[in-house]
Amino acid sequence: MQIFKVFMKVLKKRIRYAMLYVGIFLGIAIPMSLNSSNSGSTAEMFVKESRSKIGICIFDEDDTPESREFSDYLAEKYTIKELKNDEEVVMDSLFYMSVDRVISINKGFADRLAKGETEGIIDSRHMHESYNSMLLEQDINSYFSSVSAYIAGGEDALTASQSAKEALTADADVKVISFTDEGNADYPRDFAEYYRYMAYILIAAVIGTLCPVLMAMNNKEIRYRTNCSSLDSSSYTKQVLLGSAVFVIGVWLIFVIAGMILYGGVYKGRAWLAVLNSFIYTLVAGSITVFLSAFVNNMDIINFINQAVSLGMSFMCGVFVEQELLGAGVLSAARFMPAFWYIKANMLLDGTETFDSTKLMQYMLIEAAFAVVMALLTIVVSKARYNSTAPQKRTAPAVNNG
Amino acid sequence: MANTVVKINNLVKRYGELIALDHFSLDIKEGEVFGLLGPNGSGKTTTINCLLSLLAFDKGDIEVFGKEMTPTAYDIKKEIGVIMQNVAVYDELTVSENIDYFCGLYITDKEERRKCVEDAIKFVGLEDFRKFYPKKLSGGLLRRLNIACGIAHKPKLIILDEPTVAVDPQSRNNILEGIQELNKQGATIIYTSHYMEEVEQICTRIAIMDKGRKIAEGTKDELKRMIRNTETVNIEILNVSEDIIREISNLPHVYQADHDGEKLTVYCSGGKHNLIRILDVLQKHDMAFGRVYSELPTLNDVFLEITGKALRDKED
Structure with missing residues (x-):
């Protein structure tokens, strides 16, 4: 086990990088997971947060109970700012973005609303088109649609306004509820966040730490010397792979155990399936690393690829931003990445999607297929590299030829 | 009569159209310091790679210690030590850990290995640097470590492939003296170089190569006698x-x-x-x-007279 021992010694010199990743991840992921349990999903948090940051000013020229209901409705969602009702002040405030929008409730608001008219009952001014303005417009439209619907249903304007306000305000607090309450208790959505972020950190930590070790082991001169020795070449390959496996599984175990602490005890039910899902993904991370080390021998390039792969895949596959918020084009491209299927499996387990064991199995098999493809690519690249270096010095690659 | 350690017979190695070794034959006897001399690209390293079964060849036979050399001839490889031009050590291991690792590729017994590592450290004079990491060593010390890694398992045949390229004169002398000492201790040496002075200094027999062919072979005096100039x-x-x-x-x-x-x-x-x-x-x-x-004539004169060109470029 001479090679294995040296692998571990080399790894020991680099392990602090892995520990740095682990530490940062645990430091960020745990509070985020805990926080998400109190605040709903990321999307909801994002929208809620966005609304609270929008500053609006309301001039109520009608000053009726109906207009006050409307003002109250907006005040519950947005930050109300006071301005002097002066054209110059209003324009300056909009220009310098001290308010995002100025809404004037025109005289006759209540009367026209009672008649079911919503056109021209308010004036809304803004200067900069943004996501915030669209959100506000959407809320105003929703409000008037609801009021109209209640009025059409026979309610008077004030009651309709109150009902609409109540309904739409309550609607903002609705959370995505699991379709499968039974299984979800074992793998609550807030805890699932932890496993979701793991898709990023596993790739980043494994590539960032294992690649330099494999590069050191695959160093051309050292391999030359090793190939000249009386050590069986297949034994070399096996020991390097064993060392890689020990590291990769070790990192995975740290995350699983840390997750257990967060979980509050030994995993139950579907949580074990999440552990299995993460294990398969760990194998994918390991196979990507071995593949990279087969043809890259520059640390700067490795760091660049690591960032591109780990961050790129995380952003595109729904690790940092939930898949339901991603565009169809992005998701179509993401289907060719293992993290996409990892997240899909995680969504099945946490109840975001209806649990289906066949689908889950399918997703995990797709992930595993990525690992197999990576292993095959490694063999192909290693052989090609082995043959291309033959005219100078025939140093066999670490992984397949030993 | 001394035993034949290496026997290469009619070796042919092609890289597409290029003939790297053209019916190359060699006999190296036990106890010799055999020099393979030739300009860059003459086929010295290809010969060594074929000899070590790191490179497949198209034709010919190679025997080492009387047995056919193959990639899996581990019993033969056990008796061979290789020292290359480039330093091949792990930056993450100390001097003694590096020597122990490379020695461990040949010797599994811990106690025997410990003794071999000690002997190698003493031989190259790295006693005060056991715990040093390679990056803390000077160029000369690093070369010594490289040699120690190649000889720690006490091989009977030591192959040195241009070990003095880009080495300062003092370290070069140390290396050459070390090689002679290893030979005195009983090892057969194959030394490849394009520095004729080194080959003249330490080799008991020399083969001069050019374009994959052996153009002359003998002791330095024999080689010099082959030419007109005295x-x-x-x-x-x-x-x-x-x-x-x-x-x-x-x-x-x-x-x-x-x-x-x-x-x-x-x-x-x-x-x-x-x-x-x-x-x-x-x-x-x-x-x-x-x-x-x-x-007096040099090996360069021999090479010049036989091939019509100088053995090495002026900048060498």
């Missing part, structure tokens, strides 16, 4: 007439005389007192001259 006389002198040059050319044992405007070069083949006879001619014509020196 002595080259150089005289710093200005304005020598054609008549005087012709007269010198006609002296016994002189086969060529050239004057480049500043220096007269006279090539002699055999004979004694050539220098005196040449100086007599110059004195007879009352010619004033400066520095006079005589050179």
Whole structure:
């Protein structure tokens, strides 16, 4: 086990990088997971947060109970700012973005609303088109649609306004509820966040730490010397792979155990399936690393690829931003990445999607297929590299030829 | 008669159209320091790679210690030590850990290995640097570590592939002395280089290679005897007439005389007192001259005469 021992010694010199990743991840992921349990999903948090940051000013020229209901409705969602009702002040405030929008409730608001008219009952001014303005417009439209619907249903304007306000305000607090309450208790959505972020950190930590070790082991001169020795070449390959496996599984175990602490005890039910899902993904991370080390021998390039792969895949596959918020084009491209299927499996387990064991199995098999493809690519690249270096010095690659 | 350690017979290695080794044969006896001399690209490293079964060849046979050499001939590989031009050690391991690792590729017994590592450290004089990491070592010390890693398992055959390239003169001398010491301890050495001075200094027998072929083989004296030149006389002198040059050319044992405007070069083949006879001619014509020196033939002269070109580039 001479090679294995040296692998571990080399790894020991680099392990602090892995520990740095682990530490940062645990430091960020745990509070985020805990926080998400109190605040709903990321999307909801994002929208809620966005609304609270929008500053609006309301001039109520009608000053009726109906207009006050409307003002109250907006005040519950947005930050109300006071301005002097002066054209110059209003324009300056909009220009310098001290308010995002100025809404004037025109005289006759209540009367026209009672008649079911919503056109021209308010004036809304803004200067900069943004996501915030669209959100506000959407809320105003929703409000008037609801009021109209209640009025059409026979309610008077004030009651309709109150009902609409109540309904739409309550609607903002609705959370995505699991379709499968039974299984979800074992793998609550807030805890699932932890496993979701793991898709990023596993790739980043494994590539960032294992690649330099494999590069050191695959160093051309050292391999030359090793190939000249009386050590069986297949034994070399096996020991390097064993060392890689020990590291990769070790990192995975740290995350699983840390997750257990967060979980509050030994995993139950579907949580074990999440552990299995993460294990398969760990194998994918390991196979990507071995593949990279087969043809890259520059640390700067490795760091660049690591960032591109780990961050790129995380952003595109729904690790940092939930898949339901991603565009169809992005998701179509993401289907060719293992993290996409990892997240899909995680969504099945946490109840975001209806649990289906066949689908889950399918997703995990797709992930595993990525690992197999990576292993095959490694063999192909290693052989090609082995043959291309033959005219100078025939140093066999670490992984397949030993 | 000494046993044959390495026997290469009619080795042919092609890279597409390029013939890297062209029916190359070699016999290396036990206890020899055998030099493979040739310019860059002459086929020295290819020969070594084929010998170590790191490179497949198209034709020929290689036997080491009387057995056919194959990629899985681990019993033969166990007796071979390899030291390359580039330092091949782990930056993450200390001096003794590195030596222990490479020794461990041959010797599994811990106690035996510990002793071998100690001996290797002492041999290369790295006793005070056991715990040092390679990055903390100077270039010379790093070379010593490289050698220690290659010889720690006490191989019977040691192959050194241009181990002194880009090495300072002091370290180079240390390396050459070390090689001679290893040979004294019983190891057979194969030494490849394009530095003729080194090969002349340490090798008991030499094969000169060019374009994948062996163009000459023998001891350094045997090789020098293969060529016409036995002595080259150089005289710093200005304005020598054609008549005087012709007269010198006609002296016994002189086969060529050239004057480049500043220096007269006279090539002699055999004979004694050539220098005196040449100086007599110059004195007879009352010619004033400066520095006079005589050179014995070198392996470069051998290579030059056989191939018509210098053994190594001027910058080497």
